[in-house]
Amino acid sequence: MTAGEPAPAGPAPGKDRIEALDALRGFALFGILLANLPYWAGLPFASPEELKALAGRIDLQAFSAFFNFVLDGKFYTLFSLLFGLGFALQLDRLERRGADGLRIFRRRMAALLLIGCLHIFLIWDGDILTLYAALGFALPLFRRTSDRALLVWALAFLFGVPVAGVALCAAAGIEPGAPLFALASAITAAQGIDNAKIAPIAFVGHGGWHEFVVWQSTGWAYNYGERLDNWRIAKVLGTMLLGMLAGRYLLRGQLLENRRLLWIVLVGGLVIGVPANLAYAHLPPHSQASWSSLIGTAPQGLAYGAAFLLAWPHARAVLGLLSPVGRMALTNYLTQSVVGDLIFYGIGLGMMGRIEILFVYAIALVLYAGQILLSRWWLARRRQGPMEALWRRMTYGAPSGEGAPLAA
Numbered sequence: 001m002t003a004g005e006p007a008p009a010g011p012a013p014g015k016d017r018i019e020a021l022d023a024l025r026g027f028a029l030f031g032i033l034l035a036n037l038p039y040w041a042g043l044p045f046a047s048p049e050e051l052k053a054l055a056g057r058i059d060l061q062a063f064s065a066f067f068n069f070v071l072d073g074k075f076y077t078l079f080s081l082l083f084g085l086g087f088a089l090q091l092d093r094l095e096r097r098g099a100d101g102l103r104i105f106r107r108r109m110a111a112l113l114l115i116g117c118l119h120i121f122l123i124w125d126g127d128i129l130t131l132y133a134a135l136g137f138a139l140p141l142f143r144r145t146s147d148r149a150l151l152v153w154a155l156a157f158l159f160g161v162p163v164a165g166v167a168l169c170a171a172a173g174i175e176p177g178a179p180l181f182a183l184a185s186a187i188t189a190a191q192g193i194d195n196a197k198i199a200p201i202a203f204v205g206h207g208g209w210h211e212f213v214v215w216q217s218t219g220w221a222y223n224y225g226e227r228l229d230n231w232r233i234a235k236v237l238g239t240m241l242l243g244m245l246a247g248r249y250l251l252r253g254q255l256l257e258n259r260r261l262l263w264i265v266l267v268g269g270l271v272i273g274v275p276a277n278l279a280y281a282h283l284p285p286h287s288q289a290s291w292s293s294l295i296g297t298a299p300q301g302l303a304y305g306a307a308f309l310l311a312w313p314h315a316r317a318v319l320g321l322l323s324p325v326g327r328m329a330l331t332n333y334l335t336q337s338v339v340g341d342l343i344f345y346g347i348g349l350g351m352m353g354r355i356e357i358l359f360v361y362a363i364a365l366v367l368y369a370g371q372i373l374l375s376r377w378w379l380a381r382r383r384q385g386p387m388e389a390l391w392r393r394m395t396y397g398a399p400s401g402e403g404a405p406l407a408a
Helices: 019-041 048-055 060-071 074-096 101-122 129-136 147-172 178-190 200-205 209-229 232-251 259-282 291-327 329-344 357-379 386-396
Strands: none
Touching (some): 019 291, 019 329, 019 357, 060 074, 060 259, 074 129, 074 232, 101 329, 101 386, 129 232, 147 291, 178 209, 200 209, 209 232, 232 291, 259 291, 291 329, 291 357, 329 357, 329 386
């Protein structure tokens, strides 16, 4: 390569990685696993008798309050933030090397969308990759926006659009997700099954491959119907835009080093998030479309991230154990889905509805500990995880270097 010739396009080299963000991504992935477990266990669609069996030795009302206060929505907030931050970092790195950053980013999102579609249709209907990829195509629209305007857009999508949308839809008697729910019922009916007579735990948890295929054929519609109802799509876009802003601060050396800013995010997030989430946990309706969830989820999730980064210099030896998991976020996220299917669905062990929720979380701890060990082992021998390597090959056309993970 001659002097002045642009560097070849390709993933960012390993020396450009930021270990604290890898660890934060690993932390977010752990939280997402914990938040997904009640679905696999069967809690959302269990009968009263099944709920008693699932509760076992714990008070289910207390568990529900804990889940809503601590877990629900907080960790996808962190993941979405890191995704937007990663866009800012990747575009900067590519353009500094003379590459067409936007073209490569769009290829990257197209590849992620394909992986997400395979995931949501074939493995698990709770997929988040399709949403991230679809919204990722919108991020370049904001790349020339000033910091102040970007913050305004982020807050508008994060709070203004969902709050106004819920209020307007309620006043007009509109249920945004209803058409998708109706479509799901029609798909089920077309396969000769009466949706109203399905007992979900018996159907997918204890059924075979036919039941699993039927479940997956409609799960995507229920998934996005719920996301329309609770306005998660707007909230995720708003959080991604906050991540873009954080990425700009990071590139200027004003994020990880700016402890005053991190303390402001931590304290502000707790001041807003804790009262709102206490209301969400204890006052009906316990819905992600309630004012308490719309107002409190993102600030508390951001407070988690700020607390993690503030603790990083003092607890790097411990928190750094999560870095390999974060570096292989795509591989580990997909692995969690496969393992969840094999443990809880009828195509595997069929444990849905048969394991007390306390033991379900014990399984999660074992699974995540295994992912820490396996990720560390793999990265000692390879430069990136297997799905990360595939994603980059789909993006760049040939394997090369290390590159940034799912959300960076």
